[in-house]
Amino acid sequence: MVRIMNQDIAIEVEDLQKSYGKTKAVDHLSFSVRKGEIFGLVGPNGAGKTTTLECLEGLRRQDGGVIRVLGFNPQKDRRALNTHIGVQLQDSSLAHQIRVGEAMDLFASFYKHHQTPSELLEQLGLSYQRDTAFAKLSGGQKQRLFIALALIHDPELLFLDELTTGLDPQGRRLIWERIRDINGRGKTIVLSTHFMEEAERLCDRVLIIDHGKTVALDSTENLIRELTVDHKVIFSVNGRFDVSLFQGLTSVTGVDVFKDRVTVSGRSEHLVADVVKVLINEKSRYFDLHVQQPNLEDVFLKLTGKEIRD
Amino acid sequence: MKALFKLTWVEAKLFLREPQAFFFTLIFPLMLLFVYGGIYGNAPKALFGGFGSVDVSVPSYTAMIIATSSLISIPVIIATYRETGILRRFKCTPLTPLTLLTADVIVISIMTALGMLLLILAAKLVFGLRFSGSYLSIGLAFVLGCLSFFSLGFVLSGMIRTARTAQIVGMALFFPMILLSGATIPLETMPAALQSFAKYLPLSFVVRLLKGLWFGQDWLGLMPEVIVLVSMCVFGIALTAATFRWD
Numbered sequence: 339m340v341r342i343m344n345q346d347i348a349i350e351v352e353d354l355q356k357s358y359g360k361t362k363a364v365d366h367l368s369f370s371v372r373k374g375e376i377f378g379l380v381g382p383n384g385a386g387k388t389t390t391l392e393c394l395e396g397l398r399r400q401d402g403g404v405i406r407v408l409g410f411n412p413q414k415d416r417r418a419l420n421t422h423i424g425v426q427l428q429d430s431s432l433a434h435q436i437r438v439g440e441a442m443d444l445f446a447s448f449y450k451h452h453q454t455p456s457e458l459l460e461q462l463g464l465s466y467q468r469d470t471a472f473a474k475l476s477g478g479q480k481q482r483l484f485i486a487l488a489l490i491h492d493p494e495l496l497f498l499d500e501l502t503t504g505l506d507p508q509g510r511r512l513i514w515e516r517i518r519d520i521n522g523r524g525k526t527i528v529l530s531t532h533f534m535e536e537a538e539r540l541c542d543r544v545l546i547i548d549h550g551k552t553v554a555l556d557s558t559e560n561l562i563r564e565l566t567v568d569h570k571v572i573f574s575v576n577g578r579f580d581v582s583l584f585q586g587l588t589s590v591t592g593v594d595v596f597k598d599r600v601t602v603s604g605r606s607e608h609l610v611a612d613v614v615k616v617l618i619n620e621k622s623r624y625f626d627l628h629v630q631q632p633n634l635e636d637v638f639l640k641l642t643g644k645e646i647r648d
Numbered sequence: 649m650k651a652l653f654k655l656t657w658v659e660a661k662l663f664l665r666e667p668q669a670f671f672f673t674l675i676f677p678l679m680l681l682f683v684y685g686g687i688y689g690n691a692p693k694a695l696f697g698g699f700g701s702v703d704v705s706v707p708s709y710t711a712m713i714i715a716t717s718s719l720i721s722i723p724v725i726i727a728t729y730r731e732t733g734i735l736r737r738f739k740c741t742p743l744t745p746l747t748l749l750t751a752d753v754i755v756i757s758i759m760t761a762l763g764m765l766l767l768i769l770a771a772k773l774v775f776g777l778r779f780s781g782s783y784l785s786i787g788l789a790f791v792l793g794c795l796s797f798f799s800l801g802f803v804l805s806g807m808i809r810t811a812r813t814a815q816i817v818g819m820a821l822f823f824p825m826i827l828l829s830g831a832t833i834p835l836e837t838m839p840a841a842l843q844s845f846a847k848y849l850p851l852s853f854v855v856r857l858l859k860g861l862w863f864g865q866d867w868l869g870l871m872p873e874v875i876v877l878v879s880m881c882v883f884g885i886a887l888t889a890a891t892f893r894w895d
Contacts, residue, residue, distance in 0.1 A: 395740060417742060425740040431732035435665040440658055447654035448741045 344409065348373045348495055348526045349394060354403035356389050356550075363389040364400070365550035371528055373494075376521050378541035379530040380634070386550035387530035388428055391499050394528070395425050408495060421449065424488030426481075428499040428530075434473035438464060438483055441472065442490065449491040458486045462516055478509030485516065496520065498529040502536060514539055534634035546638060553641045561637045568592075568603040571613045573627035575600060583620060587612050600624075651743055655751040663755055669724070672716045673763045677709045678770055680832065690775040695836075699863065702775040704834065706767060707786075707858035712831040713763040714793045715851050717756050719825070720818040722801030725752060727814035753798065760794055780864040789861050793854040796877040799884025800850065806892045825851040830859075853877055 344350070349371035356364040364386045371377040379387040392398040393405060396412035396419055405412055410419040432441055442455035459465050462482040467475060475483065481501055488496055498517070502510040510533075517540055521527055531537055537544050538558050546553040546561075554561055568591060575598055584590045589606035590613070602613050610629055617624050639645060663669055681702065690700030729735050738748065771777035804821075808814045826832050828842065829851035835843055846852060857873040867874065 397736060397739060420740060420742050423740070425737070427733060427737055427740070429733055430737045432734060433662050433728070433732070435662050436658065440661070444654050444658050445741065447651045448743045 346373055348408060350406040352404045354390065354393060354405065355401045356393060357401055362550050367552060369545050369555055371526065373526050374524060375542040376527045376540050378537040378544040379547065380537045380544045381547040382532055385547045387547065388499055391497055391530055395497055421491060422494050424493035424496040426484040426488045426498045426501060432472045434471065436472050437469050439468040442486060445487045445490045452491050458489055462486045477505050478512060481513060482516065495526045498527065500530055534638065538634050548642050558634060561634065562632055565632050565637050565640055567632040567636050567640065568605055569609055570630040571602045571610055572630060573600055573624045574598050576623050583616050652747050652751055655747065656754050659751050659755045663759055669721045672720060673713060673759050674766060677713055677763055677767045680709060681767060681771055685775050699778055702771055703778045706771050706777060707862040708831045708855050709767055710764045711793065711851055711854040711858055712826045713760055714797050714854060715822055715825055717760045718797035718801035719822045721756055722798060723805045723808055723814035723818050724811055726805035727808050727811040731810050756798065757794060764790065779862065781861045785861045789857050792877050793858065796880040799881050799888060802888040803884050806888060825849050830855045850880060
């Protein structure tokens, strides 16, 4: 076993390839994950996210390319790697009749060193479900249990595959908070998602992939900033509104009025201040003013020419 | 070792919470015993060489319990593992497949033995069960029957993908076998043509071995049964090792 350690890098992937028959699931991907960050694999269903994760976890053998996870080769050193990584799989389940506490004790017994199950359940808000059968848990509770199971041996690195798919917005928010907590305790997290909002809220950096190929790799802020998409200030007015008021402003690129709704577009960071200043100076009666900023969703649309939910 | 112990304990609890496995292994044999025992009693009959109807039935019902564990419990357990993706999840832990398989065999063996002990206890207390063999021989025959049939169960499990299919295939093999092997209905009451077919059913060998030893026959006279069951066991384990896939 050759373990090549790097102080700052948790995962290195070079030229990863994996095909199923003629379909190229992963097509020459290269990226690295830094220790301590939340790294997102983002893309539509079928983009190759799960296949990539499974190669990193040692569950699938790649056709080509080099992978190092915490210095291990996931294929050759899977056993050794297993004690350092925590894994939540997409579409995984447990026996219907197993109780939360039992599942925790069982998984704890697989490892030489493990955390106290009750403390972990507490951290993930599952203390009251200790005696509940797996089948009786809500979707969000099941996912939190899978996170708890993945953390039982206190791994350095956590893989989460489509963690919040199928959860309601509230359940999703709760999971996001837990993931931030876990990251705050120093764990590196690699997650896959097709929710752009999730990637934006959680990830330090994202790798956007489509058809197994890299579309973009950067921090979410950079990706959005570099995107030449207009910010929009939208507000409503009573009665008529004089559009020419905004025409002198350099930050404004366009004004659109539809019924009593006014949309002012522009790219400058002064846009909001400029628009509001005009409204105050003119003593205009406006209401319901809000700002629409570009998000990762727009980044994806811009870079691939299609909606992520296709 | 800690993992094996914990896994065995959890699997045992899950087994008892699963109504179907619980019923067919532990309750159904008792139901048969009380229904048929209630109808025919256990008075000595010349037809059975001085034994009663219950005495003759108990070794046969034992064979039926072995068949339940092998053809229903094992395939359903393994198929459920596959279907829920739990095997892939285990693959991401230090747990070895061998530990998991060992835990399953231990639990199924204990439940099968428990089924037999309950049956014998009830037959003894209620119907005054008679026994003229040696405990050691019956114990050994029980172990041999279990090993050969469990391995058959694992071969089946290797071929079946979903729990629903496992249940149907298991039942399709189980019912003809318990009805025709003499495990529930005495073979002697069947037409000759059916008998000559039925005696080659795998379960018939277990029934003959257990019945023979129960009434004091010696092992030498039961060599054909022993040879068939040992071969089934060896063949089954080899086939399982060669074809078994975790996912």
